[in-house]
Amino acid sequence: MRQREELQLYLYRLVHGEEPGILADFLLGVLHVFSIIYGWAVLFKLALYKHGILEQHKLACHVISLGNITVGGTGKTPTAQRLATIIRDMGYRVVILNRGYRAGWKGEVGLVSDGKKIYMSATEAGDEAYLLAKSLPRVSVVIGRNRIVTGEYAVNELKADVIILDDGFQHWKLARDLDIVLIDSLNMFGNKFMLPRGTLREPLSNLARAQVFLLTKVDQSTHGARDVIHDTLNQYNSKALVVESIHKPRCFVEIEEWYKGIGIKDVPLESVRGQKVLAFSAIGNPSSFEQTILDLGVTEVRGVRYADHHDYTMAEMQYIMQRAVDEKVYALVTTEKDAVKIPAEFIHSDRPLPLYVLSIAVYFTEGYEDLMKLIKKVDEKQGVVTE
Numbered sequence: 001m002r003q004r005e006e007l008q009l010y011l012y013r014l015v016h017g018e019e020p021g022i023l024a025d026f027l028l029g030v031l032h033v034f035s036i037i038y039g040w041a042v043l044f045k046l047a048l049y050k051h052g053i054l055e056q057h058k059l060a061c062h063v064i065s066l067g068n069i070t071v072g073g074t075g076k077t078p079t080a081q082r083l084a085t086i087i088r089d090m091g092y093r094v095v096i097l098n099r100g101y102r103a104g105w106k107g108e109v110g111l112v113s114d115g116k117k118i119y120m121s122a123t124e125a126g127d128e129a130y131l132l133a134k135s136l137p138r139v140s141v142v143i144g145r146n147r148i149v150t151g152e153y154a155v156n157e158l159k160a161d162v163i164i165l166d167d168g169f170q171h172w173k174l175a176r177d178l179d180i181v182l183i184d185s186l187n188m189f190g191n192k193f194m195l196p197r198g199t200l201r202e203p204l205s206n207l208a209r210a211q212v213f214l215l216t217k218v219d220q221s222t223h224g225a226r227d228v229i230h231d232t233l234n235q236y237n238s239k240a241l242v243v244e245s246i247h248k249p250r251c252f253v254e255i256e257e258w259y260k261g262i263g264i265k266d267v268p269l270e271s272v273r274g275q276k277v278l279a280f281s282a283i284g285n286p287s288s289f290e291q292t293i294l295d296l297g298v299t300e301v302r303g304v305r306y307a308d309h310h311d312y313t314m315a316e317m318q319y320i321m322q323r324a325v326d327e328k329v330y331a332l333v334t335t336e337k338d339a340v341k342i343p344a345e346f347i348h349s350d351r352p353l354p355l356y357v358l359s360i361a362v363y364f365t366e367g368y369e370d371l372m373k374l375i376k377k378v379d380e381k382q383g384v385v386t387e
Helices: 002-015 022-050 076-089 127-135 147-156 204-209 223-236 255-260 286-294 314-326 368-382
Strands: 062-068 094-098 110-113 139-143 162-166 178-184 212-216 241-254 276-281 300-305 331-335 355-364
Touching (some): 062 076, 076 094, 076 127, 076 139, 076 162, 076 178, 076 241, 076 355, 094 127, 094 147, 110 127, 127 139, 139 147, 204 223, 212 223, 241 286, 255 355, 276 314, 286 355, 300 314
Parallel strands (some): 062 162, 062 178, 094 139, 094 162, 178 212, 212 241, 276 300, 331 355
Antiparallel strands (some): 241 355
C-alpha cells in the first residue's frame, strides 16, 4: 500500500514537471503514448453508448450525477454534502451512491448509513463515504462498484426519490437526469493531457454532454483564471448552465470533540490569527487547503502531505505531532476527510498540541437559483414533485 502511494506521488510530480532529467523525459514520452491509447478507448466506449450498442440502465427515480473530468481534488465531497442537504430539505428522500474507493468492505451492496444510523467505520466504507454518512443526517449513503445494483437497492429498499451519483460523470452504465461537472477554479483542467500522461479522465470535448458546470473555490482564483475557464467551457458546451461556488471555512473543531460527533465546543477561526500552524492532509489538492488556512491570517503554514486517500498510522501521527512540537507551532490543522482516518488511539492520547479539524461549508453563488429551478424542472418531469 505504501509503495503504491509513493508511486502515485512520484507520478504526480512527474506529470506536473517536478521531476527533471533524462529519465523523466523518457517516462513522460512513454506515458504520452499510453494516454493516446487511453483516450481512444474512452471515445470508443462512449460511442458504443451513444449508438445504443451498450444500453444505459434507467432507475425509477431522479438521478443526479456529480463528477469531474480530471483526477484530483475539485471539492466534490463537500459539494455533494451541500447538494444533498439542499435537496433533502426540499422534501425528497436522498440517497448517495459512492463506489467506496479503498473501502475494506468488498460486498455488492454496502449500507454505510440509512440517514439515522451509521453501520460502517471509515476503514470499512472508505473515507469519502464515511464522511458523507457522518455529516448528512436523514440522507442514506450506499457503497458498491456496480451502481446499477446499488441504485436498485436505493430505490427498492430505501425508497429513494433522488439519487446523487457521486463521482459519476464517467459511469455511463447508469442513466442520469442531470450531469453536473465540477471544475476546480485553481487547477482548471489539469495539465490538459489525458491519463496517465496528465490528469484528464476524458478529452475536453466530452464536456459537451454536461448540463451544468459547477466552478469550485472561485473566491480563491483570479478573474483571469475564471475567464479562461468560461472561454473553455463555452468552446465545448455553450448551452450548459454555469454555476459558481465558494468553499468557506466555518470553524475549527478539536479532533476529540469532532470524533464524538458534537459541535458544542467549536473553536473560532480567529484563534489561529497571527500564529504558525502545521497543516497535514492526504487530499487531491493540498495547496488549496493550505491557502485556505493562510487566508485566515496565520503567519505561516508548514505543510505535511500524503497521497490522496492515505490511511494514517499511529507512528505517522506521532511523527507529525513531534514535527509540530519541534517547529514550535500553535496547533495542527487537518481536513474532515483526513480526520476520519486518524487512529482513535492517537485522538484520545495525551497530546502536547491541539489538533483542529477545519470545517468547510460550500455556498453556491452565481447561478444558484437557476440550478435549483433546473433540479425542480427535471423532478417535475418525473413526477417526483407532488405540489
